[in-house]
Amino acid sequence: MWQIEKSGRGVAGQTVVITSVFFFLFGIIVGSFLNVCITRIPEEISIVTPGSRCPRCSTPIKPYDNVPVFAWLWLRGKCRGCGLPISPMYPLIELAAGLLFVAAFLEFGITQTTVKWLFFTCLILILTVIDLRVRMLPDIVNWPGFAAGLMFSAFVPPDHGFAGFLAWRFLNIHVLPAFLEGILDGILEAAFGSFLLWGLAALYKVVRGHEGMGMGDVKMIAMIGAFLGLRGTFLTLLVGSLLGSLVGIGASRRGLGTERQLRWAIARQYQLPLGTFLGIGALAVVYGGPVIAGYWPSLRGIVA
Ligand SMILES: [Zn+2]
Numbered sequence: 001m002w003q004i005e006k007s008g009r010g011v012a013g014q015t016v017v018i019t020s021v022f023f024f025l026f027g028i029i030v031g032s033f034l035n036v037c038i039t040r041i042p043e044e045i046s047i048v049t050p051g052s053r054c055p056r057c058s059t060p061i062k063p064y065d066n067v068p069v070f071a072w073l074w075l076r077g078k079c080r081g082c083g084l085p086i087s088p089m090y091p092l093i094e095l096a097a098g099l100l101f102v103a104a105f106l107e108f109g110i111t112q113t114t115v116k117w118l119f120f121t122c123l124i125l126i127l128t129v130i131d132l133r134v135r136m137l138p139d140i141v142n143w144p145g146f147a148a149g150l151m152f153s154a155f156v157p158p159d160h161g162f163a164g165f166l167a168w169r170f171l172n173i174h175v176l177p178a179f180l181e182g183i184l185d186g187i188l189e190a191a192f193g194s195f196l197l198w199g200l201a202a203l204y205k206v207v208r209g210h211e212g213m214g215m216g217d218v219k220m221i222a223m224i225g226a227f228l229g230l231r232g233t234f235l236t237l238l239v240g241s242l243l244g245s246l247v248g249i250g251a252s253r254r255g256l257g258t259e260r261q262l263r264w265a266i267a268r269q270y271q272l273p274l275g276t277f278l279g280i281g282a283l284a285v286v287y288g289g290p291v292i293a294g295y296w297p298s299l300r301g302i303v304a
Pocket of ligand 1: 054055056057058059079080081082083084
């Protein structure tokens with residue numbers, strides 16, 4: 001709220017609250033669709049038909065039991081048909097989408113930039129949760145996401161004219177059309193992110209003696225690069241790998257007394273969901289960066 005008032009657009013507090021509620025409701029409805037993507041894409045089931053049904057008893061879910069967040073609450077987390085528990089993942093993702101949509105409105109207002117970050121948030125939520133659940137980053141999300149990132153770059157440039165600088169420095173071209181510069185920036189930054197991650201992976205393999213990631217992670221960071229630009233991609237890799245190492249260390253420090261704990265530790269160490277950490281890193285950069293820059297203006301240009 002502070003940012004909108006500061007920018008002098010004169011939006012009254014009440015309007016901000018009403019619009020935030022609208023963004024929240026919109027977010028939880030979109031979140032409900034993200035749940036469909038998250039559960040169906042890895043199983044290669046259509047995300048359009050059939051309608052929502054209980055994964056255990058296959059009873060179609062009635063519209064009034066399909067209301068995002070609230071239905072789970074009034075059903076007390078149990079299917080009306082078979083009485084078996086419904087995963088809290090569903091309301092949590094809807095809630096996360098709702099809150100992130102509100103954050104996007106509060107930070108970026110109602111602008112093209114907001115549309116870009118809302119779209120990006122949805123892609124990231126899908127990949128983050130799919131990777132956490134099944135250690136997979138589907139191409140069907142990565143590639144269209146990458147294309148969308150380039151398209152958005154034409155309207156909302158991802159960085160500060162890196163492509164323009166290269167064109168001027170090496171090709172002596174002084175003015176590139178803005179949309180072209182945006183797209184070229186997106187491509188450059190996607191390549192930058194992929195190479196950096198690929199380098200990190202090679203390093204990891206040398207140090208640890210086994211693969212730490214798959215090609216899905218490289219494609220995901222290319223998609224992130226097309227949206228976030230050089231600085232944002234670099235920060236995402238930084239936050240993501242830091243989170244990954246912390247969780248990895250935590251996992252290896254766990255007691256190895258029983259066979260079960262041992263198996264858990266091995267699974268965690270060999271298949272850390274890097275995509276999940278990258279996703280959390282990317283969201284932290286988009287939503288946390290402007291907040292940090294607001295508190296510490298000297299960090300502007302680094303974090304946002
Ligand atoms: Zn059921």
